[in-house]
Amino acid sequence: MASKARLFYSNKLKTGTISRLSEKQSHYTKNVMRLKAGDKISLFNSLDGEWDVKILDQGKIFTEFKVEKLSRPLSNEKNIWLAFSPIKKAPQDLMLQKTTELGIQKFIPLLCERSVVREINFKRAEKIIVEASEQSNRITVPKIQELQRLDEFIKNFPANGKIVFCDINSNSKDLKNKLPKKNPICILIGPEGDFSEEERQLIINYKNVISITLSKNILRAETAAIASTTILNYNLESK
Numbered sequence: 001m002a003s004k005a006r007l008f009y010s011n012k013l014k015t016g017t018i019s020r021l022s023e024k025q026s027h028y029t030k031n032v033m034r035l036k037a038g039d040k041i042s043l044f045n046s047l048d049g050e051w052d053v054k055i056l057d058q059g060k061i062f063t064e065f066k067v068e069k070l071s072r073p074l075s076n077e078k079n080i081w082l083a084f085s086p087i088k089k090a091p092q093d094l095m096l097q098k099t100t101e102l103g104i105q106k107f108i109p110l111l112c113e114r115s116v117v118r119e120i121n122f123k124r125a126e127k128i129i130v131e132a133s134e135q136s137n138r139i140t141v142p143k144i145q146e147l148q149r150l151d152e153f154i155k156n157f158p159a160n161g162k163i164v165f166c167d168i169n170s171n172s173k174d175l176k177n178k179l180p181k182k183n184p185i186c187i188l189i190g191p192e193g194d195f196s197e198e199e200r201q202l203i204i205n206y207k208n209v210i211s212i213t214l215s216k217n218i219l220r221a222e223t224a225a226i227a228s229t230t231i232l233n234y235n236l237e238s239k
Contacts, residue, residue, distance in 0.1 A: 005033050008130045009043040013051045017067040026063035046140040049073045078236050079184045083108040085191035086117040087221050095222035100132035102229040107144040114193035163188050163209045166224050170211040175235045187228045
């Protein structure tokens with residue numbers, strides 16, 4: 001039996017609602033999935049959970065649907081964020097996709113002294129994040145913040161959170177009993193040229209930072225992001 005189409009829907013979802021999919025989603029259900037009136041799909045968002053939906057009509061442009069019932073309510077998820085310096089398009093796409101699959105809740109792009117890429121295509125990034133959320137069966141869709149400077153990020157970081165600094169100069173791998181279970185935990189990944197010494201001192205002097213090493217080898221930014229997200233998930237599951 002083929003799996004049910006699963007789509008992110010940003011508007012309010014509740015039993016009995018009749019509405020239409022976007023033009024792009026309508027094209028997908030009609031011309032890619034070959035669905036017709038009476039077929040079922042799933043719609044989800046970060047506010048209302050996941051819902052069973054019946055297609056009422058496959059119009060020329062829009063698909064009309066009716067919300068039938070809640071299939072999966074929202075559940076508590078690990079509050080892991082990822083702060084990173086923008087990198088080249090292909091590796092950044094991979095990083096956003098895989099860390100979304102692994103449960104990142106918020107992406108924070110940072111401008112650092114040695115950032116090679118100094119802008120980010122937010123429309124493209126959001127598209128990748130939404131598609132990764134649809135495909136990985138998660139209900140929440142991560143948010144991506146506006147580009148900000150590293151010092152602003154440190155200054156405004158929540159006092160009850162922890163920053164996990166992936167530091168090539170650290171010798172520690174110990175995260176045991178250091179991670180909060182509910183408050184935000186933010187992974188901090190440096191740019192391709194790494195942080196400057198001044199930036200590194202700013203980070204390690206922050207009171208709520210944990211410096212760890214991921215590997216004896218030098219890792220690409222996207223590899224470090226995926227590896228650190230996996231390590232944090234493991235440690236939080238073990239608590």
